[in-house]
Amino acid sequence: MMLNAQDVAATPDELVSKVYLPERKGALQVEMVAAARQYGMLVYPLAPELEAVLQEVRAGHPVLVLQNLRFGWWPQWHFAVVTGYDSKKEVLILHSGTEENYRLPVRAFMATWKRSEQWARVILPPGQLPATAEPLTFLMAAHDLETTQQTRAAKSAYKAAAEAWPDQPAAMLGLGNLAYQQGHWSEAEEYYRAMTKRFPDISAGWNNLAEALSKQGKDEESFAMLNKAQEAKKRSQKQGSD
Amino acid sequence: MQAIRSYTQSVSAIMALVMVLSSMWAIPASANIVGTGELLTEQRADVDREALMGMLEREDVKSTLASMGVGEQEVRDRIQSLTPSELADFQQQLAEAPTGEGVVGIIVLFLLVFIITDMLCATDIFPFINCIR
Known part of the structure; x- marks a missing residue:
């Protein structure tokens, strides 16, 4: 359901084979998240607060939550999707099990949700930012896509991040690294160059620029960039010790 | 020849x-190229470090620390020497910190910082903690 909301064609049967563990009669958090990533979706961990969930729901993003329907010492774990909120009656609308519009008072929800340490995830197409997105958390989620070989998804996530938060160097570095990993040296060079221009004090940018240059056989320039990387490193160490 | x-x-x-x-x-x-993940962990550590330092700015925290005989600069040095993974251990407390965390909570957090740095032999405040290095 989370996937269908984002116009991903995935049939229940297809997903069951991906996440359902018959002997445990259910799915694990890791698998739920990994399955979404296999469809090129970005999985964003929400802050463990009800307000964050409500904010996402208001923005039209369904939220995947983990509940413990019984007690801590005898758990009954259960995944549900929060799809709406009735603020007048303080009732959450959940897609729970096979029930589509399950209404659950906030108090009851909080009791079951607290026992999962308020686990909540938003699953979105990578170019779209969650309503409560924090730059570093979002970039880490984008990096998860990079490490799971979802290169195209990672790229659009980094691009969205670079646009939304121009002060985040990791977005630029990520774009450069993606191009580098695919062997697009000159494209990588461009991103790294842009990064060193904006963030001259971060040695990673200079270092990777040197790498991209040397791959293109521009050894002399590459050497100069390595020196700049050293300089930047020294500068930042000096700042740290002050 | x-x-x-x-x-x-x-x-x-x-x-x-x-x-x-x-x-x-x-x-x-x-x-080799520096991975995106490496830069991100570094930056997360910087943010966490700043959050810790920010807590040190509070007057009530300062005076409590002073009454315990702990210098402010000392705490600052310790925070600076924490690694990203050690900082990540405080993440839960840090996330809740800026909003209405009481003095007691912050002091306990700083004590944890001292215990960790003690374990790493950076300080020797608690004699009952043995260095692991």
């Missing part, structure tokens, strides 16, 4: 050239 001697000079010249060329070429090639 004489014949070998006459070769050595030219051979060593060639060898020296090979060494110089290979080392020049090897410097950029042996270094």
Whole structure:
């Protein structure tokens, strides 16, 4: 359901084979998240607060939550999707099990949700930012896509991040690294160059620029960039010790 | 023997050239690109560190620490020496910190910082904690 909301064609049967563990009669958090990533979706961990969930729901993003329907010492774990909120009656609308519009008072929800340490995830197409997105958390989620070989998804996530938060160097570095990993040296060079221009004090940018240059056989320039990387490193160490 | 001697000079010249060329070429090639993840952990650590430092700015925290005989600069130095993974251990507390965390909570957090740095032999405040290094 989370996937269908984002116009991903995935049939229940297809997903069951991906996440359902018959002997445990259910799915694990890791698998739920990994399955979404296999469809090129970005999985964003929400802050463990009800307000964050409500904010996402208001923005039209369904939220995947983990509940413990019984007690801590005898758990009954259960995944549900929060799809709406009735603020007048303080009732959450959940897609729970096979029930589509399950209404659950906030108090009851909080009791079951607290026992999962308020686990909540938003699953979105990578170019779209969650309503409560924090730059570093979002970039880490984008990096998860990079490490799971979802290169195209990672790229659009980094691009969205670079646009939304121009002060985040990791977005630029990520774009450069993606191009580098695919062997697009000159494209990588461009991103790294842009990064060193904006963030001259971060040695990673200079270092990777040197790498991209040397791959293109521009050894002399590459050497100069390595020196700049050293300089930047020294500068930042000096700042740290002050 | 004489014949070998006459070769050595030219051979060593060639060898020296090979060494110089290979080392020049090897410097950029042996270094690797810095991963996005590395930069991100570093930045997360910076943010966490700043959050900790920010807590130190509060007057009530300062006075409590002073009454315990702990210098502010000392705490600052300790925070600076925490690694990203150690900082990540405080993440839960840090996330809740800026909004209405009481003095007691913050002091406990700083005590944890001291215990960790004590374990790493950076400080020796608690005699009952043995250095792990």
